[in-house]
Amino acid sequence: MLTIYGVYRSRASRAYWLAGELGLPFVSVPVIQGRRVDDPLAADAPLNTQSPDFLAVNPTGLIPCIDDGGFVMTESLAINLYLARKHGGPLSGQTLTEEAEMLQWTMWAATEVEPHAVKIILTLDANAAGSEQGRLVIRGAVKALKKSFQRLDQHLAASGHVVGGRFTVADLNLAEVFRYAMSQPQLFEDAPHVKAWLDACQSRPAFKAMMEARQAEQE
Structure with a gap:
């Protein structure tokens, strides 16, 4: 179990x-x-x-x-x-190349995206977004994220998915990292493929069930 x-x-x-x-x-x-x-x-x-x-x-x-x-x-x-x-199943890599791509994109998200995106979440959680320091932190994080948003946007333009032209664990991993930046709509407006992809990921029943359990937890 x-x-x-x-x-x-x-x-x-x-x-x-x-x-x-x-x-x-x-x-x-x-x-x-x-x-x-x-x-x-x-x-x-x-x-x-x-x-x-x-x-x-x-x-x-x-x-x-x-x-x-x-x-x-x-x-x-x-x-x-x-x-x-x-x-196994469709969420996993079906070939060695797909597994490698899933690892590559996951590590990219962990090293290039999450360190900046998490600053936004921590600033919001601390109710500091309205302070001068908080605004500076968020502005810096957004600036740092623009390149990553554009890279993923260009990649998603082909099939709408990260690897293999279907929803996989790579989509899930990246969606959970990019979710941290959802309070900054301009990033998504400038990357429409990322916006459509994240909306599709978050429309899945398993995501909705997870979020329902998440929202039911006490603060």
Whole structure:
């Protein structure tokens, strides 16, 4: 049985979405981020990333983490590549070349897109978007993201998908990274293929089910 550690309001959303796409049964262990708890080590604190019980599973103290029949793995995007590869089907690479492209695009998103996009999310979460410093951070992130948006836009123009002309784990991984920039509509207006692609990804039943669970969680 697959166990997914992490609340839906975290990068664990990626693993929950993929599990839904694959139709995988799983157990959800809602580990919350330690920074969201006043005293993460208090006796009555909810299970969080600093809890000894969680650190015994994942010493890095990061979510998500999975336990797949005794195989423990971290790093959300890598987890998705592993689960897609293990269970096969159209979401996985059908050839060595497709697998390589999925890895390439996922690593590109992790290194070139997410570091900037996450600054937008963190600024919004801190209610700092209206401050001078917050505006500067978001403006800088948007400027840095323009090149990546244009690269993906040009790539999607051919088939509307990242790899293989169909929805795959590569689309899911990138969609979850690009979602962090959704508060900046100009980026998407300047990259219409990216906008259409993200809308299509987020119209999938498994994404909607994940977001429904995410929204049901307490802040």
